[in-house]
Amino acid sequence: MSYRQFRPVPQILLELPPAEQQKLxxxxxxxxxxxxxxxxxxxxxxxxxxxxxxxxxxxxxxNYLSRELNAKIQHG
Incomplete structure (x- = not known):
């Protein structure tokens, strides 16, 4: 994942539509x-x-981010 595509998880969660927030x-x-x-x-x-x-x-x-948003998670 390139730097330009990186978004912190809290930012992603805040930007989810209400229906997706409800699912999570x-x-x-x-x-x-x-x-x-x-x-x-x-x-x-x-x-x-x-x-x-x-x-x-x-x-x-x-799992939610990977499954629903096809996000690749990097941590560490």
Whole structure:
């Protein structure tokens, strides 16, 4: 991927149409609804304290971008 084509993931997510944002939201919530949390502070603490959960959520986002947008993900 050339530098000109590079866009950070947060930028891509913000530019998604509402319907696509909803699809991704539903995929992420399928994981998060299994957790016991009552507010965003508690949810953040749960996610930040659990490397496995972080990997699952990152995987959902990467798979979504690859599958739906044909994006090539580079990290590191």
């Amino acid at each position: 939201y539903e995929e992420v919530m399928a994981i998060l609804k299994r957790l016991d949390w009552t507010d965003v502070v508690q949810l953040t603490a749960l996610v930040m304290g659990n490397a496995s959960l972080q990997q699952k959520l990152a995987g959902v986002v990467m």
